[in-house]
Amino acid sequence: MLAHFTNVITVFLMVAGLFIITARGNLIKKLVGLSLFQTSVYLLYITPGKLIGGTAPILSPAYTVYSNPLPHVLILTAIVVGVSTLALGLALTVRIREAYGSIEEDEILALDHSVEDDEARESH
């Protein structure tokens, strides 16, 4: 259990994030879940790249154990992607709040349905 500590944390964050996305109706909370889910992937990549006692990959006779730098670089990109997704999600939430006056999924759906009913009545 302890040997797989980082893996356990990774999977916990992953599942917790997915759970929040599906279980919460608040658009902000959903985004929190999404961020948590994406963050867990950063750990998935980075932890295997780190060797205990390893240094940055600098060629020197003094060091023999190196950490793999590639996962870190990849995750830098993934963090940028995660930040932009979150920013865009929040921007959309602001616009939704302006248009609907709510950020609760069920209230928004109810508003949409009432509009659809009106449209149907108009056309008949």
Add this chain to the structure above:
Amino acid sequence: MALAQHLPALQVILPLISAPLAILFRRAGPAFLIVTAAAWLSFAIAIALFLQVDASGLISYPMGNWQPPWGIEYRLDRLNSFMLVLVSGMAAIVLPYARGSIEREIPHESHYMFYAMLGLCLTGLLGIVITGDAFNLFVFLEVSSLSTYVLIAMGRDRRALTAAYQYLIMGSIGATFIVIGIGFLYLMTGTLNLADMVPRVAVIESSRPGLAALAFISVGVSLKVALFPLHQWLPNAYTYAPSSVSAFLAATATKVALYALIRFYFTVFGDNFVFGKLPLPEFMLILSLFAMLFANAIAIFQDNLKRLFAYSSVGQIGYITLGLSFDSVHGVGASIMHLFNHGVAKGAIFLLIGGAVARMTTRQAAPPAPTFERIAGLSKAMPLTCFGVVLGGLSLIGVPGTAGFVSKWYLVLAAMEKGQWWLVGAILVSSLLAVAYVWRFVEAAYFRAPPAGRETGKEAPFALLIPGWLLILATLWFGLDTSFTAGAALDAAQQLVHSGN
């Protein structure tokens, strides 16, 4: 010439640069010119690359001259050179259309951002197709996805916002699943280059991380493909997005995701493993049948034309995955052909409907939803638009003489090769469902009287009619002359199916 060597890089970089330039100009006119020029140039490059691959077989381009497998490699074979032509060609046709169409849909001051987003979306889609690097594929996927969310949210109806939000959540889950899968592959093989991965994946594919990678990638890509039952985001997104965006996405976005699925299944994991040793063909067959029958049936009962054709897209994706599940040259060839043929026909239909909506839009008001009541008797006011939609519909049904017939013919051929006659029946039934929803359009547009209040409008604006009709003519052309589509698709299938590992 030195420049000719760098065509694979320019293919992606031109639209990529066009986006920030469009933002810098902050005006609709220059932004439109820059992004359209980039799209046209990248279409020309795609054709040049297609011909080059046709002649020489394979192009490998080391990005920044960092040699693969360490650097990022752009790798072109029959399959993705064909896809590049589809994606960049659709962009080249949709952009001139967008200029006229967004006039009534998007406030004038944000037009330049619309063009920038379309440029970025094109960049991402082309990048997914051309790259030979797994992580690069993920990054391009996110570039295209994020710009797609913005484009959908630009629709005038407020439901465009919720559709974009819903797609953002689903799409990000899908992309994250893909990056988890790629992470497992990287951990097990130590490489991100797809070609370099192939022999190493062959060793580990049956291990648990290998299977987990396959599972995560399958689910993630299927979300982007909108494979039934992961299609929930699609109908709303296509319905409420601006017309030009609906057309561009319907023709390219799901198709590029399907390309990624083919790439991972047939190249990286190898079809002998994915379809030979795992129960995936059966699984895919069942999902495809559900898509073909259910989604097409749901389409019949839609009131809004855009939503009807969105559900029809989900159904048509079923044909494509059905072809893949056969794992034969004809089956996979039919899928690749149908990618192209359906993209062209569905793009045309959305463009034409958008033209009709634009004509029905009065100044300042939000564009009306194209419901059956509104389009009643439309053929008298807009004969060309209606006739075009009908021809596109015939291609969706698969009537001989249209492109849809050719791909369906190969699909039926593949089913018969497998001795699965009942599948031929299923394809027929789903085609009949398509007949039903196309007939609903014919009935409303040609046989119903126009609603009393509607002024007898004119034909859709020509700037919007011509791009749609160009695609309709392409549909008819590829229905008669199959040397380009069938030739390229079968060649690509030959390269993919049972290629050794």
